[in-house]
Amino acid sequence: MSKKILVLAGDGIGPEIVTEAVKVLDVINDKYNLGFELTEDAIGGAAVDKYGVPLADSTLATAREVDAVLLGSVGGPKWDNIERSIRPEKGLLKIRSELGLFANLRPAILYPQLADASSLKAEFVAGLDILIVRELTGGIYFGEPRGIRMLESGERQGYNTLPYRESEIERIVRVGFEMAQLRNKKLCSVDKANVMEASQLWREVVNDIAKDYPDVELSHMYVDNAAMQLVRLPKQFDVIVTENMFGDILSDQASMLTGSIGMLPSASLDENGKGMYEPSHGSAPDIAGKNIANPLATILSAAMMLRYTFKHTESANLIEKAVGLTLDKNLRTADIMSLGCDKVSTSEMGNAVVAEL
Amino acid sequence: MSKKILVLAGDGIGPEIVTEAVKVLDVINDKYNLGFELTEDAIGGAAVDKYGVPLADSTLATAREVDAVLLGSVGGPKWDNIERSIRPEKGLLKIRSELGLFANLRPAILYPQLADASSLKAEFVAGLDILIVRELTGGIYFGEPRGIRMLESGERQGYNTLPYRESEIERIVRVGFEMAQLRNKKLCSVDKANVMEASQLWREVVNDIAKDYPDVELSHMYVDNAAMQLVRLPKQFDVIVTENMFGDILSDQASMLTGSIGMLPSASLDENGKGMYEPSHGSAPDIAGKNIANPLATILSAAMMLRYTFKHTESANLIEKAVGLTLDKNLRTADIMSLGCDKVSTSEMGNAVVAEL
Ligand SMILES: CC(C)[C@H](C(=O)O)[C@@H](O)C(=O)O
Ligand SMILES: CC(C)[C@H](C(=O)O)[C@@H](O)C(=O)O
Numbered sequence: 001m002s003k004k005i006l007v008l009a010g011d012g013i014g015p016e017i018v019t020e021a022v023k024v025l026d027v028i029n030d031k032y033n034l035g036f037e038l039t040e041d042a043i044g045g046a047a048v049d050k051y052g053v054p055l056a057d058s059t060l061a062t063a064r065e066v067d068a069v070l071l072g073s074v075g076g077p078k079w080d081n082i083e084r085s086i087r088p089e090k091g092l093l094k095i096r097s098e099l100g101l102f103a104n105l106r107p108a109i110l111y112p113q114l115a116d117a118s119s120l121k122a123e124f125v126a127g128l129d130i131l132i133v134r135e136l137t138g139g140i141y142f143g144e145p146r147g148i149r150m151l152e153s154g155e156r157q158g159y160n161t162l163p164y165r166e167s168e169i170e171r172i173v174r175v176g177f178e179m180a181q182l183r184n185k186k187l188c189s190v191d192k193a194n195v196m197e198a199s200q201l202w203r204e205v206v207n208d209i210a211k212d213y214p215d216v217e218l219s220h221m222y223v224d225n226a227a228m229q230l231v232r233l234p235k236q237f238d239v240i241v242t243e244n245m246f247g248d249i250l251s252d253q254a255s256m257l258t259g260s261i262g263m264l265p266s267a268s269l270d271e272n273g274k275g276m277y278e279p280s281h282g283s284a285p286d287i288a289g290k291n292i293a294n295p296l297a298t299i300l301s302a303a304m305m306l307r308y309t310f311k312h313t314e315s316a317n318l319i320e321k322a323v324g325l326t327l328d329k330n331l332r333t334a335d336i337m338s339l340g341c342d343k344v345s346t347s348e349m350g351n352a353v354v355a356e357l
Numbered sequence: 358m359s360k361k362i363l364v365l366a367g368d369g370i371g372p373e374i375v376t377e378a379v380k381v382l383d384v385i386n387d388k389y390n391l392g393f394e395l396t397e398d399a400i401g402g403a404a405v406d407k408y409g410v411p412l413a414d415s416t417l418a419t420a421r422e423v424d425a426v427l428l429g430s431v432g433g434p435k436w437d438n439i440e441r442s443i444r445p446e447k448g449l450l451k452i453r454s455e456l457g458l459f460a461n462l463r464p465a466i467l468y469p470q471l472a473d474a475s476s477l478k479a480e481f482v483a484g485l486d487i488l489i490v491r492e493l494t495g496g497i498y499f500g501e502p503r504g505i506r507m508l509e510s511g512e513r514q515g516y517n518t519l520p521y522r523e524s525e526i527e528r529i530v531r532v533g534f535e536m537a538q539l540r541n542k543k544l545c546s547v548d549k550a551n552v553m554e555a556s557q558l559w560r561e562v563v564n565d566i567a568k569d570y571p572d573v574e575l576s577h578m579y580v581d582n583a584a585m586q587l588v589r590l591p592k593q594f595d596v597i598v599t600e601n602m603f604g605d606i607l608s609d610q611a612s613m614l615t616g617s618i619g620m621l622p623s624a625s626l627d628e629n630g631k632g633m634y635e636p637s638h639g640s641a642p643d644i645a646g647k648n649i650a651n652p653l654a655t656i657l658s659a660a661m662m663l664r665y666t667f668k669h670t671e672s673a674n675l676i677e678k679a680v681g682l683t684l685d686k687n688l689r690t691a692d693i694m695s696l697g698c699d700k701v702s703t704s705e706m707g708n709a710v711v712a713e714l
Contacts, residue, residue, distance in 0.1 A: 156523050159519065159554065160555050165512055192602070195497070197503050200441070227613075232476060252585045259589075261585075
């Protein structure tokens with residue numbers, strides 16, 4: 001089996017953190033003789049600079065061929081004022097859509113070593129372990145018609161469309177149920193069925209599909225209530241499944257409950273387990289190039305790649321364990337630094353994880 | 358000047374909490390000789406039971422005539438399985454839209470007496486005082502086309518439309534700026550301009566209008582980041598202005614930061630200061646009829662009515678002060694109860710506030 005990986009470091013801190021994750025993949029490759037073949041290319045602002053567009057056709061062609069993509073992060077002030085159609089984020093949206101990466105898995109896990117980092121009281125977040133399953137290729141992100149038009153009244157109107165087909169809902173909801181089966185068997189589907197027809201259909205499909213997963217306890221929650229409950233009692237959740245925009249909002253909210261988004265990986269999967277793996281955090285242009293960013297979210301994203309695309313649980317576990325051991329040794333990058341710990345650079349953190357492998 | 362008030366108690370705990378707010382309005386009426394005329398009618402499930410629809414034409418006609426509406430809350434399990442077109446929430450959406458109540462003001466204030474109630478650490482929420490200005494009559498809540506249709510492929514698709522016209526954006530954004538001028542002069546406009554055209558136009562209009570408010574410090578934030586920042590550092594915000602759906606989510610999230618949503622009022626205003634006033638919390642069917650619900654959010658909503666519709670700042674201040682004094686006396690309903698305080702019923706709490714007036 002071929003094991004081709006495309007590395008898209010992207011912008012801001014992307015190159016630095018990806019470098020550390022690649023170190024880890026190299027060690028795993030040698031250790032287990034996995035035969036990884038890594039290729040590098042540009043995405044986002046870096047691709048605008050290199051190719052004139054945030055995702056070149058040639059890059060997309062390579063992405064289609066490989067088994068997995070490791071992504072850093074995209075965007076930054078340098079490209080804030082360029083033409084809308086070639087903004088860095090468009091590269092990200094395009095690769096998600098073109099590769100059919102509909103299932104976005106975003107864990108929000110509180111590492112016991114970092115318990116103090118949360119703005120929430122310890123008793124509300126100790127042991128927090130939520131998985132958000134976000135639909136990533138549908139809804140208002142890609143819905144047509146969309147645009148800004150001139151009305152007859154002479155004023156402009158911006159408009160977007162939020163569409164969901166039954167099959168689109170079904171496939172992501174099944175991922176939600178399957179993930180719940182592997183965890184604590186609780187699935188909360190989030191929608192706004194009291195207002196939106198797209199959500200009404202969503203809820204109907206969820207209830208239909210639930211029959212195939214009698215072992216999973218299903219609940220429904222309106223999105224406004226979910227945003228409240230994530231603050232009130234976050235540990236009530238196991239797996240949350242939701243549509244693209246709600247997932248964008250709730251997964252960011254949930255990740256911040258941990259206080260250390262520099263620790264949180266993500267996976268975006270297609271129907272066959274092919275995936276793109278990236279940290280949940282952004283490109284942090286303010287600290288780019290300083291060798292101080294936290295590479296652990298990207299390293300943990302590499303672990304997710306091993307787990308979900310290469311089905312190599314052993315090495316995925318090993319990486320996750322190595323990250324835990326590194327934290328146990330009180331090594332901290334600036335973003336997770338606390339009293340009595342040792343502050344390390346991006347590369348020192350990467351090396352420390354490698355040393356544990 | 359006529360001072361007509363329509364009281365729509367609604368469902369669940371609505372009648373109990375509204376009774377206490379009406380007590381307060383009666384006292385204020387006598388004290389300042391304001392000439393209030395109160396009428397009562399039904400909305401939501403109560404209206405379904407009485408009229409067969411969640412907002413009767415006759416009720417709407419009365420609502421058009423009066424100066425202000427005091428609302429309890431709508432919805433409950435009794436009406437969960439009725440036909441979608443007459444669900445309780447539809448009454449709420451209809452009255453907002455028909456009366457043109459486009460400006461929804463939702464304060465999230467932490468009362469010092471209730472500082473412990475938050476799930477956030479004290480240092481993150483002590484003194485919290487955010488005002489969310491939510492657009493209430495546009496966007497995906499009311500956008501057409503919408504529905505569930507059969508595609509040629511034989512599967513169904515649910516779809517909604519999110520439209521915003523320049524004039525709709527302008528009027529709500531002006532409210533945001535004006536509120537900021539009365540407060541700490543910081544306005545954060547929340548959108549998703551990196552994905553949605555409706556948000557791009559939103560941001561453009563905000564930047565245009567900002568020129569009229571040079572004394573207000575304006576920032577823009579993507580909605581996912583706003584959900585994160587509300588967890589990370591909520592006190593960075595003064596006034597947030599945003600579209601309908603984002604406002605629904607973020608205002609609920611923000612209100613829960615205080616830990617006591619039983620304390621939070623809201624106002625929904627039209628262009629002329631006419632308004633509907635209601636607590637930010639829901640109908641809490643599980644505790645309805647038990648005389649244990651917290652009436653303070655509704656009482657504080659009556660204070661907002663005096664402030665925004667009747668421009669009677671003195672009595673609004675008086676009510677707010679009375680609520681503070683009542684808390685100082687350690688009187689607490691069950692939802693805000695804590696060790697060493699005295700647990701009181703809904704009516705006892707209302708009476709205690711009246712006693713302070
Ligand atoms: C950059 C942006 C388009 C993107 C999104 O909204 O999906 C980001 O916020 C994310 O969550 O990955
Ligand atoms: C009941 C529901 C339709 C309503 C809304 O979404 O606006 C509620 O959540 C609110 O915020 O007032």
